[in-house]
Amino acid sequence: PPAHSHNDWIGPPDKHSNLRPVIFYVPPEESPLEQRLREARQEAQACNQRFWARHNRAFRQEKEEFICSRLKAKGLELRDETGQKATLNAEEMADFYKDFLSKNFRKHMQYNRDWYKRNFTITFLMGQVALARALRWLRWKKKNVEH
Amino acid sequence: GLFVWRLKGTGTRHIPCHFVHLCRAANDRLITFQYFNFLKRMYVTQYNKDLSQRAKPKSDPVVSPFHEPQQLDQEKRVLHKISPVAPVHQPWPETSRRSEMRGVKTPAETEASAARAEPREDRQWKEMKLRLDELPGILARLSKIKLTALVVSTTSAGFAMAPVPFDLPCFLLASLGTGLASCAANSINQFFEVPFDSNMNRTKNRPLVRGQISPLLAVCFAASCGVPGIALLTLGVNPLTGALGAFNIFLYTCCYTPMKRLSIANTWVGALVGAIPPVMGWTAATGSLDAGALLLGGILYSWQFPHFNALSWGLREDYSRGGYCMMSVTHPGLCRRVALRHCLALIGLSAVAPVLDVTTWTFPIISLPINLYISYLGFRFYRDADRSSSRKLFFCSLWHLPMLLLVMFTCKKSVLDKEDKGDLLGKGESPGRAMEIRLP
Numbered sequence: 001p002p003a004h005s006h007n008d009w010i011g012p013p014d015k016h017s018n019l020r021p022v023i024f025y026v027p028p029e030e031s032p033l034e035q036r037l038r039e040a041r042q043e044a045q046a047c048n049q050r051f052w053a054r055h056n057r058a059f060r061q062e063k064e065e066f067i068c069s070r071l072k073a074k075g076l077e078l079r080d081e082t083g084q085k086a087t088l089n090a091e092e093m094a095d096f097y098k099d100f101l102s103k104n105f106r107k108h109m110q111y112n113r114d115w116y117k118r119n120f121t122i123t124f125l126m127g128q129v130a131l132a133r134a135l136r137w138l139r140w141k142k143k144n145v146e147h
Numbered sequence: 148g149l150f151v152w153r154l155k156g157t158g159t160r161h162i163p164c165h166f167v168h169l170c171r172a173a174n175d176r177l178i179t180f181q182y183f184n185f186l187k188r189m190y191v192t193q194y195n196k197d198l199s200q201r202a203k204p205k206s207d208p209v210v211s212p213f214h215e216p217q218q219l220d221q222e223k224r225v226l227h228k229i230s231p232v233a234p235v236h237q238p239w240p241e242t243s244r245r246s247e248m249r250g251v252k253t254p255a256e257t258e259a260s261a262a263r264a265e266p267r268e269d270r271q272w273k274e275m276k277l278r279l280d281e282l283p284g285i286l287a288r289l290s291k292i293k294l295t296a297l298v299v300s301t302t303s304a305g306f307a308m309a310p311v312p313f314d315l316p317c318f319l320l321a322s323l324g325t326g327l328a329s330c331a332a333n334s335i336n337q338f339f340e341v342p343f344d345s346n347m348n349r350t351k352n353r354p355l356v357r358g359q360i361s362p363l364l365a366v367c368f369a370a371s372c373g374v375p376g377i378a379l380l381t382l383g384v385n386p387l388t389g390a391l392g393a394f395n396i397f398l399y400t401c402c403y404t405p406m407k408r409l410s411i412a413n414t415w416v417g418a419l420v421g422a423i424p425p426v427m428g429w430t431a432a433t434g435s436l437d438a439g440a441l442l443l444g445g446i447l448y449s450w451q452f453p454h455f456n457a458l459s460w461g462l463r464e465d466y467s468r469g470g471y472c473m474m475s476v477t478h479p480g481l482c483r484r485v486a487l488r489h490c491l492a493l494i495g496l497s498a499v500a501p502v503l504d505v506t507t508w509t510f511p512i513i514s515l516p517i518n519l520y521i522s523y524l525g526f527r528f529y530r531d532a533d534r535s536s537s538r539k540l541f542f543c544s545l546w547h548l549p550m551l552l553l554v555m556f557t558c559k560k561s562v563l564d565k566e567d568k569g570d571l572l573g574k575g576e577s578p579g580r581a582m583e584i585r586l587p
Contacts, residue, residue, distance in 0.1 A: 008275040010358035018346045048342050059468045090534055097467035097476050108470035112408050126363035
């Protein structure tokens with residue numbers, strides 16, 4: 001993002017986590033409240049990134065392993081004559097999906113609780129910051145009118 | 148087009164719905180059918196099981212006599228153009244019932260070109276500044292405007308089926324209030340589901356995911372839609388409808404959305420969310436919760452299952468990875484059983500309609516063929532449990548509901564046939580001096 005910009009910038013989705021990274025703008029006179037908000041958002045972003053990157057990687061890995069083991073059980077090769085990777089059809093993959101979901105249930109529960117908490121906190125802070133800014137602007141306006 | 152509103156609307160999961168507008172005239176029906184096929188060919192079906200989209204009921208193909216079919220069609224076409232169609236990687240992409248657009252697989256070139264166009268725009272860093280000229284489009288996507296339209300049409304179906312003289316102001320207020328409530332619910336849903344939406348193909352282009360709008364603004368928008376919407380329903384229509392609207396918002400945002408990740412019971416909650424709008428339409432007209440309202444709600448409730456379960460069958464991978472607890476992933480047998488069960492329930496419910504004086508005896512007879520057909524497809528899905536049978540069932544459900552509601556409307560029992568009309572007129576709580584039009 002350009003150096004002169006006064007806004008946050010959001011980028012393309014990350015390869016592993018599918019989340020879009022945000023580069024936060026730090027204003028020169030950042031109030032403590034605004035700092036809290038920015039740090040909360042940065043923390044949430046980092047946390048989300050960690051979780052999803054790890055989770056998606058695990059999914060891909062386990063999926064590969066599952067396909068491998070199933071193909072071996074069936075006595076087939078990993079790649080067919082044309083060099084394409086052999087895949088299983090949806091019905092065979094269903095067992096894997098079911099398994100994966102139940103294995104990660106607890107992890108998701110934890111993440112959900114965490115995410116909801118963070119989301120509410122951040123939005124509430126945003127509200128506070130917006131209110132503070134509005135009051136500041138009104139005060140500035142009043143001062144200007146008086147002079 | 149056919150709007151299919153169904154479950155899962157995870158904010159992201161939204162797929163544009165096709166709205167099928169069925170007209171009464173035979174040639175209109177032909178046109179509708181052609182349009183539907185056209186839509187099928189044009190769009191990629193993205194079905195997002197996420198209930199987030201489940202917010203409101205499906206489109207209501209029943210066109211009230213006060214509607215202009217052509218105008219609606221145009222609106223639909225415009226609506227379709229608004230939402231971008233995200234490239235789909237799977238042959239049958241996730242469909243989000245509830246929300247967004249649902250498209251049929253596009254021909255290879257369209258998909259390829261869409262896939263090429265999207266990444267180019269996607270690879271850039273964008274400034275997170277709110278642009279006023281983009282705001283209407285952003286808010287439309289945030290509120291899942293297409294799904295909302297479907298919900299409103301279901302509500303108008305409920306209103307139209309109520310055995311009272313048609314009251315236009317009341318109808319408009321009820322539709323507006325329901326639409327605002329639906330916008331609010333959908334926005335909150337998207338607000339809750341940002342990281343999950345980013346990870347699913349169907350929903351990854353939602354405004355909050357892309358950072359086009361801040362979460363604070365999304366919440367403010369939701370509040371500014373929800374509060375006036377419910378107030379409108381409570382004060383402008385009647386308190387019962389307002390209460391149902393508020394309850395539905397609560398059910399969708401605070402029950403269905405979190406439950407999607409907790410237990411498969413979310414599907415039943417979502418079906419209930421879909422069933423409430425027609426009930427709201429009915430109570431808006433009559434002011435009371437009659438058996439007829441419950442029947443209409445029941446029909447929509449039952450419809451949700453074949454629709455959603457068939458859809459979710461093709462989205463199992465994304466659900467599994469995203470951590471969504473859906474029947475199709477964890478209890479596939481149950482998923483198919485429930486779908487079949489509710490197809491059959493539709494036959495039963497249609498038969499009950501004349502008993503409750505909602506329709507004449509012609510309704511169960513005329514609707515029997517389509518109900519039998521969807522039950523047959525439900526049975527095939529139950530037995531075969533494969534992609535093609537689930538697709539057939541899903542697409543059938545898309546036209547089945549509009550047609551059913553249309554037939555129901557045409558078979559509606561005339562108000563004049565009723566014995567004590569005085570009783571009926573006393574029930575209604577129409578706020579304004581409306582023109583009282585006697586329905587045939």
